[in-house]
Amino acid sequence: MRATSVGGSLFYYMDILHEMNTSQNKPVGSASRTKGSVKFVAVGKNAFFSTLRNRVDEYFVQKGISRYGDSKMVIKTFVLLSIYLVPFSIILFADLTPLVNLLLWTVMGIGVAGLGMSVMHDANHGAYSGNKKINWLMAHVLNLIGGSTFNWKLQHNILHHTYTNITHIDEDIASKPALRLSPHTPVNKVHRYQWIHSFFLYGLTTLYWVTVKDFIQWARYQKIGVNTGSRAENRLLLIKLILLKTVYFAALLIIPVTVFHKPIADMLIGFLLMHFIAGLILTIIFQLAHSLEGTSHPMPNDRGIIENEWAIHQMHTTTNFAAKNKWLSWYVGGLNFQVEHHLFPKISHIHYPGIAPIVRNTATEFNIPYLEYQTFGDAFRAHIAFLKKLGQLPDIDEAIG
Numbered sequence: 395m396r397a398t399s400v401g402g403s404l405f406y407y408m409d410i411l412h413e414m415n416t417s418q419n420k421p422v423g424s425a426s427r428t429k430g431s432v433k434f435v436a437v438g439k440n441a442f443f444s445t446l447r448n449r450v451d452e453y454f455v456q457k458g459i460s461r462y463g464d465s466k467m468v469i470k471t472f473v474l475l476s477i478y479l480v481p482f483s484i485i486l487f488a489d490l491t492p493l494v495n496l497l498l499w500t501v502m503g504i505g506v507a508g509l510g511m512s513v514m515h516d517a518n519h520g521a522y523s524g525n526k527k528i529n530w531l532m533a534h535v536l537n538l539i540g541g542s543t544f545n546w547k548l549q550h551n552i553l554h555h556t557y558t559n560i561t562h563i564d565e566d567i568a569s570k571p572a573l574r575l576s577p578h579t580p581v582n583k584v585h586r587y588q589w590i591h592s593f594f595l596y597g598l599t600t601l602y603w604v605t606v607k608d609f610i611q612w613a614r615y616q617k618i619g620v621n622t623g624s625r626a627e628n629r630l631l632l633i634k635l636i637l638l639k640t641v642y643f644a645a646l647l648i649i650p651v652t653v654f655h656k657p658i659a660d661m662l663i664g665f666l667l668m669h670f671i672a673g674l675i676l677t678i679i680f681q682l683a684h685s686l687e688g689t690s691h692p693m694p695n696d697r698g699i700i701e702n703e704w705a706i707h708q709m710h711t712t713t714n715f716a717a718k719n720k721w722l723s724w725y726v727g728g729l730n731f732q733v734e735h736h737l738f739p740k741i742s743h744i745h746y747p748g749i750a751p752i753v754r755n756t757a758t759e760f761n762i763p764y765l766e767y768q769t770f771g772d773a774f775r776a777h778i779a780f781l782k783k784l785g786q787l788p789d790i791d792e793a794i795g
Contacts, residue, residue, distance in 0.1 A: 432563060432694045436703040442760045443705070449752050450738070454745075462524045463516060463742040470724070471513050471532065478505030478539070482646075485664070486654050499664035503671025506539045506600065510676055512727030512743070514539075518547055519739040539672075540604030540642045542635055545611040548620050555739060559684055559691045559711035560700070567685065570595065574784045575685050578693055581787055589781035596677035597670035604642065604669070608635055678774070682715050683732035686776040687783075688765050689713055706762055708736045714766035715773035717750060722770060733764060 454461055481498035484490070490498075516522040517532035536543045549565050557563040561578040569576070573592055574585045612635060615621035616628055623631065646665055650656040690710045694700050700707060712732045716722050723730055728743025734750055735743065757764040767773040 432557065432560065432698050432700060434700045434702060434704040434707060436706075437701055440760060442756065442762070445759075446753065446756045449756060450741075450749055453749055453752060457748075459745075460524060461521070461741045461745065463522050463744055466744050467513075467516070467522060467742065471535075474505055474508040474513060475535075476505075478502055478509060481505075486650055486656070492660055495660060495664055496667060499668045500671055503668040504675070506668065506672035507675035507679075508725055508727075509535050509539055510541075510672070511679060511729055512725070514543075514546075515727055515729075516742050518543060519551065521740050521742045537638055537642075540600070540639070542608040542611075542638065544631060545608050545615070548615050549611065551739070552620060555736060556704075558708055558736065559689060561691060561693060566680065567691070575681075576691055577784060578691060581784065583787065585785040586787065588785045589778050592781055593674065593678075596681075597674040599673040599677050601666065601669040601673060603673075604639070608639075678777075679726050679729050681777055682767075682770075682773040683713060683729065684711055686713060686767075686773060686780045688767075688776065705737060709733065709757070709762050709764065712736050712765065713773070714750070714764075716768070716770040717747070717766065718768075719770065723747065730770075733766070 481501045485495055485498050513522070514533055514536040517529045517535070520526075520529050522529050522532045533543050536546060554564050554566050559567055559576075561567060561576040567575040569579045572584045573588055573595055574581055609632075612621075612628070612632055616623075621628065647658075647661055650661050651658045689712065692700055692702065692707060692710070702710075714731055714733050716730050719730070723746075728735060728746040731743070731746035731750055734741075734746040734753055737753065738746075738749065741749070754764050767776060
């Protein structure tokens with residue numbers, strides 16, 4: 395089923411304005427420091443911003459609830475941490491067959507993905523709790539699964555959330571070996587079957603992340619100006635990255651082999667399986683938000699301007715899916731409500747089902763697209779169609795023309 399457009403417009407949420415220290419009519423920080431300055435300039439103004447903001451504010455007032463997580467988040471955190479840590483403890487302390495151990499590593503992979511989508515994601519947006527110390531602690535669950543909180547915030551909170559689906563800035567759609575996710579990047583023969591081999595590549599994403607990606611980003615973000623830390627601060631960051639990776643690999647591989655005398659081959663195979671499962675789940679869920687039929691990939695004009703309001707841009711580049719599937723929503727941390735998340739990243743995902751009708755109805759009033767797929771299967775098929783379309787080489791007449 396194609397994404398449906400209900401109509402409406404969405405505003406540039408004030409917390410993002412504050413976080414970016416910018417405005418819609420000025421170049422937003424990271425873009426002006428990357429490959430050219432990009433800014434959002436609306437063709438016309440309307441009352442959508444204030445209307446939707448007031449309605450969402452009123453929702454929380456009427457319900458008498460906080461925008462942050464509650465006891466449900468605490469329970470979810472405990473469950474997902476258990477799914478990750480308990481199987482590993484069993485692997486260490488029990489003498490099980492290699493097959494059973496692989497099943498436990500598989501469960502760990504499911505736990506890694508769940509923690510990434512549901513716990514550290516909210517926390518790194520400041521939405522897990524109203525207490526900054528708790529947000530800081532839960533954000534560093536990412537370190538527990540091998541990633542860098544600092545780099546993740548730069549890539550996700552700034553480059554992705556501000557410049558969603560803008561080629562050469564949003565790293566989530568950057569060109570990768572044998573994978574094309576933007577219509578504005580070159581296409582070649584290797585992309586023809588990306589709708590098949592992409593899923594193998596998806597399974598490598600977290601392994602790449604915990605090994606080399608953070609170090610590449612450490613260097614790159616300084617070069618392009620997204621990381622504005624001093625030379626001393628970045629040297630300290632590099633030291634922290636090295637220590638983080640050392641502790642992570644020691645805990646998952648070295649100590650089990652040297653202290654618990656686990657076969658190195660079994661541990662290494664299990665470790666790779668865990669990351670393949672986690673990478674596959676995480677990447678598919680994130681791809682179903684932006685890289686599928688129905689979403690757009692706007693490019694700035696010669697003056698570096700996206701001729702749209704930031705919020706309306708989000709509405710054209712972001713899609714919801716399977717909103718009625720409560721089990722899926724629980725596990726993926728509300729990432730199937732990507733429209734609400736991109737507009738309200740500082741509101742905990744546990745509230746997205748409640749505010750989604752407000753966003754949808756207000757969108758209808760203002761006649762701006764609200765994109766959604768009814769089921770996971772619909773969205774998945776739309777992603778496959780998107781990969782096929784972007785993997786096609788132009789025919790000779792089109793190329794000459």
